[in-house]
Amino acid sequence: MASGFSNLMIDKGIGSHRYRPWEAVGKMKMASKKIIMTLLAGAALLAPAVYALETQQLEKEEEAFALEATAPVFGATLFQGAFKDQPFTGFNPSYRIAVGDQINLQLWGAYTFSATLPVDPQGNIFIPEVGPVHVAGVENSELNSFVLRHVKRVFKSNVQAYVNLEASQPVKVFVTGFVDRPGLYNGYSSDSILYYIDSAGGIAQESGSFIDVNVLRNNQLIQNINLYNFLVAGTMPALQLRNGDSIVVGPRNGSITIEGAVQTPAQIEFKGPSTQLGEMLLIAKPDPLANFARITQVVDDRQQASYMPLEDALSAPLYSGAVVELVKDSDIESISIKVSGELDGPATFVLPYGATLDDLMVQLKFRSNADPFSVQLYRKSVAERQKAALQRSLDALQMEALTRQPATSEERGAQKETATMIQNFIAKARKAQPRGQVVLANTSNANAMLLEDGDELVVPSKSSTISIVGEVVFPTSLVFNEKRTLEDYVELAGGFTNNANQDELVILHLDGTISRIEDNDFDNRLRGTLRAGDEIMIMPKIKSSEIQVTKDITEILYRIAVGTAAVLSF
Structure with missing residues (x-):
């Protein structure tokens, strides 16, 4: 689908813009048609679609659960009887002689x-x-x-x-906490804690901790043991047990699931409120060809999904329950799409690689006050292209302003003032951050558009107001009245400022389309063009005697207005 400023569907005049965001969609799938027809028919007819959508969502949740369950708890195979069947009879040099030896x-x-x-x-x-x-x-x-x-x-x-x-001395050691068979077990003081935990059936995988094992003597902690050190590096503290000691396995801490292009897919435990992927990969060991990470987790009660280069993901904070999938750039099988606005259901959808907008739309559950005809799609790659195009235009403007040769001393003085003004404008314009909106309205094949990983879909609510911003005395939002003209709205906002361009203004519609209205239509009722939810943008007047400079600045101002939904003063 075409994108960028030159393809943002700017219409001139009244008659050229007709509001048909989904009427022009080509061969839609039956599921999409049913959703659109159901929404238009009213909330009373939503029950069958809601049931179908809930069923689909339940199936996806079951698939997600099944996928997560395939990653075992790290260390799950440690206690399978090998330690209790082979008591340790050797002695380390630091072993201290005890009664009964x-x-x-x-x-x-x-x-x-x-x-x-x-x-x-x-x-x-x-x-x-x-x-x-x-x-x-x-x-x-x-x-x-x-x-x-x-x-x-x-x-x-x-x-x-x-x-x-x-x-060594025969001892009896208590093993308790989150093990399968708590109890008192016979052994020798030279036996490791692995022997005693294995004798107790091992650590309970769903509730026990592999990184918080405590050894108590006379109710005092004498050693805290992290079994990951043994699992990864084979190190175990030299600990001499005594009769009546207690080995207490603590409850499971927070954990994340790492899967995909790793050598050891697993649920890995960590202490504290959060951890970092770099630390976890010391355990999971990434595939040498892994270069991207897909992270799905709940932050502040909202599910978030991100897809980023592995080097950026290493320091990203991870919270308990996070699922991290390492992928090779050539092996992407799914994409994550964030949805927000007037919707019920999950905040993130994971779809197969190559999914279309229609594949996502059929899964959305709209609220009663949603405006599905003004769906907004934001894409990082589009925002990057818009930013790059803006920077090129600013570079060209800067070159034009600084290299022009004045003919007279009078022009030389004017040029200096103009150059300073343009430099200040360029400095402000470089800070503009385009939103990367992909306009879906009036596009016949919008439903067939391929989605990209990281896309964000926003479903706005039905609006009853209209905003007026830019070069007016009182930028504000007003209750929409179809009987009012653009001139009426300007007057209600206090009128034009002295810096306003009164020859033409821009209307940014909720669906992302643009209308440019000339002054001879300001006093007309723009039925079908001026709608609730619109933003009337009054552009600044360009104060320059140079035609080329005026043209360049005008283009940049309109590009910023469309790309950022904001008017930059000049």
């Missing part, structure tokens, strides 16, 4: 002895000819040298010792 001792030389000695309740082992040696609390790495020093106190020479920890 079994220590293997061998002495040789002038005195020989070999036995496995238990650490008694006082924390001692008893060595014949040496006596009790208090080993409780000694690190495993220091155990051999520690025992040998005590042996040397009795046997000054010719006796050597070899000591190793043969078995």
Whole structure:
């Protein structure tokens, strides 16, 4: 579909503009015809269409739920019996000897002895000819040298010792919180928390946290453990459990779902009110070819959807429940369309790539005060083209104003004043931000227009007012009266200012079309051209003796008025 300022359907005069936004639509699908006819017939006839639309929406919600459910909870496969069936019998160097541990001792030389000695309740082992040696609390790495020093106190020479920890203390540990089978479980003090959680059936996937596991001793927190560190990097804190310790799995925190072009599609948990995609991708690991991200989430009770380059999405805030789909530029399968205004239902629709305007329209549920004939479509790519065209025009105007060669000294003085005025105007004009509206009215194939990802559709309410802005004394909104003329509305707004262009004005219609009315029609009743919801735009008068400069500035002023729905003074 054509777009840009030159194709914004500007009409001159009264007769050239006929209001037929949807009457001219070509071969519409039957579903679209039914919706249009139902709306025209009145709210009483909406029940069948509403039922059909609600059914379609319910089916889409079920599809969305099924899609989200395909992404597993990250870490869901961690606890499947592998840990509880393989208790850990080794000891790390920092393990501290505890009551009940079994220590293997061998002495040789002038005195020989070999036995496995238990650490008694006082924390001692008893060595014949040496006596009790208090080993409780000694690190495993220091155990051999520690025992040998005590042996040397009795046997000054010719006796050597070899000591190793043969078995750790049997303990009973409570496992509770959000696990499948809370209870008291047997093990050894050297066993990891993975062994005990696995023995309790693992973390409850729908309600338990993988990043908030606490170990308590005598009701005091001794360690907070994030199992993602083990899942991603294989690291686990060296923790020595004691009899009566408690392992408490906390409730699940907020989470986001990452899917699409990632190595590990998953529901990933995070702490805090929000997170960033960059942090989550350290876990999910993006596909090397992924270059865009589609983000759908609820912010301030409104569903939002965005599609952006991956490098921009990395720092975007994500809230619990967000669904992020990483895509390769060549593999886009769906687009997100934001809808707002007088509608019931979702704020964002996800449609197949290649969907048309009609595919979206048949799913909309209009409110009773909606104006479906003035549907407005805003597109980022159109706004960018409008902005680029405006910048080119401003560049050309600047070149024209600054390079013109004056013929006389009198013209030289006038040129300086004109150049300053134009430079000030250009500085203001460069700040204008076009809305990127795609005009749908009076276009026979509007329903077949392809939608783009990020399009925004606005359904305005039926209006009973008309606005007048720009170069009038009191810009205002007035109750529309079809008996009034443009001249009447100007007078009600206080009349023209001294800077007003009284030869022609612009009417911006609610559906995005434009009418330019010359002064000889100001006192006529413009039936069909002047309508409720319109915006009467009084343009400024161009104060320049140069015909080309006047023409360029006039074009720019009209372009800004149409593209931004605002009048820029000159």
